[in-house]
Amino acid sequence: MKMKLPCMPSVIYRAVNLTIRSRKCSVIDYRNFSNLYLNPRMSDKKMNGISKINGTEGKAPFLIGVSGGTASGKSTVCKRIMEKLGQVDMDQAQRQVICISQDSFYRELTPTEISKAEKGQFNFDHPDAFNETLLLETLQDILAGKIVQIPTYDYRHHSLNKDEFLTIYPADVVLFEGILVFYFPEIRKLFHMKLFVDTDSDTRLARRVPRDINERGRDLEQVLNQYMNFVKPAFEEFCFPTKKFADVIIPRGADNTVAIDLIVQHIREILLNKGRKSEERTLVLPSPAFVRTPNSSPKKHNTADGLFKRPH
Numbered sequence: 001m002k003m004k005l006p007c008m009p010s011v012i013y014r015a016v017n018l019t020i021r022s023r024k025c026s027v028i029d030y031r032n033f034s035n036l037y038l039n040p041r042m043s044d045k046k047m048n049g050i051s052k053i054n055g056t057e058g059k060a061p062f063l064i065g066v067s068g069g070t071a072s073g074k075s076t077v078c079k080r081i082m083e084k085l086g087q088v089d090m091d092q093a094q095r096q097v098i099c100i101s102q103d104s105f106y107r108e109l110t111p112t113e114i115s116k117a118e119k120g121q122f123n124f125d126h127p128d129a130f131n132e133t134l135l136l137e138t139l140q141d142i143l144a145g146k147i148v149q150i151p152t153y154d155y156r157h158h159s160l161n162k163d164e165f166l167t168i169y170p171a172d173v174v175l176f177e178g179i180l181v182f183y184f185p186e187i188r189k190l191f192h193m194k195l196f197v198d199t200d201s202d203t204r205l206a207r208r209v210p211r212d213i214n215e216r217g218r219d220l221e222q223v224l225n226q227y228m229n230f231v232k233p234a235f236e237e238f239c240f241p242t243k244k245f246a247d248v249i250i251p252r253g254a255d256n257t258v259a260i261d262l263i264v265q266h267i268r269e270i271l272l273n274k275g276r277k278s279e280e281r282t283l284v285l286p287s288p289a290f291v292r293t294p295n296s297s298p299k300k301h302n303t304a305d306g307l308f309k310r311p312h
């Protein structure tokens, strides 16, 4: 049975949905033609199918790359998606949708590089700052349905937390966010869907300054020097050019609730299809506000997060 997608006029959802699948339209908008752009270069991989990674076949999660400049709102967009899907207040191992940050894959610095970093003189926005091999292998393992351990990153000390790893359990949908997730071709081609959070650079700088001072232990001069010398030029050279690989561009980041709702609906469909293929599985239905009765008035469900067990 086809699931109704009632959070917007169905004709519009269908238009977007068809566009995603048939790659026909380059620009589409739900309300005012500035909320969401669909890139005709939507990834080729099948949505819910079996994928072949390193010659082994396994049920692959749907892998979504989320890129954009620093402080564009990548993490916030992912957080909103997770919240709307009712995936936040639950055990990691139970989650159908998980989020991973590319920052976990910064490479270990030498002592000389660390002292440069402490003066804001190390380029963390260059592709060489990342451990590309570990990143690729980890994503391949995730796509192969394996449990993986990923490093955690300490921004205050510019280093990986020794002995502190995050265990990533197999999930149906994996969001992978970071400034350069579409930069490396081998990694880029693993994504089934690519999102680019497009927030203007003034807003990004205005958000980065307080964040780096309050959360990452920096002072104003250091943040501004690093921004002018490394972050801005590297954004222009390495990050911005990858926008063209995106399937969906999200202007204004987390403020763009229309775009986020469209993406959430798309993920719900993926989860439903995956749920259909599994015998005893939790299904995610539209959140209560979106569920409508036949006469079209909203009807509340008594669940906290819209999660239902498939009835047998």
Ligand SMILES: Nc1ncnc2c1ncn2[C@@H]1O[C@H](COP(=O)(O)OP(=O)(O)O)[C@@H](O)[C@H]1O
Pocket (backbone or CB within 6 Å): 068, 069, 070, 071, 072, 073, 074, 075, 076, 077, 207, 208, 211, 252, 253, 254, 255
């Ligand atoms: N729409 C928004 N409105 C106001 N502040 C925001 C918004 N989106 C993100 N922020 C704030 O900006 C900072 C950077 O956002 P974040 O999501 O961490 O960006 P990124 O992951 O792209 O670096 C954070 O402090 C976050 O709380």
Ligand SMILES: O=c1ccn([C@@H]2O[C@H](COP(=O)(O)O)[C@@H](O)[C@H]2O)c(=O)[nH]1
Pocket (backbone or CB within 6 Å): 069, 070, 071, 074, 103, 106, 117, 124, 125, 154, 155, 157, 158, 159, 178, 179, 231
């Ligand atoms: O030790 C570090 C590591 C990274 N950075 C900066 O972080 C951003 C990437 O994170 P976002 O959450 O996407 O902003 C990148 O621009 C690096 O410059 C850092 O300052 N120090």
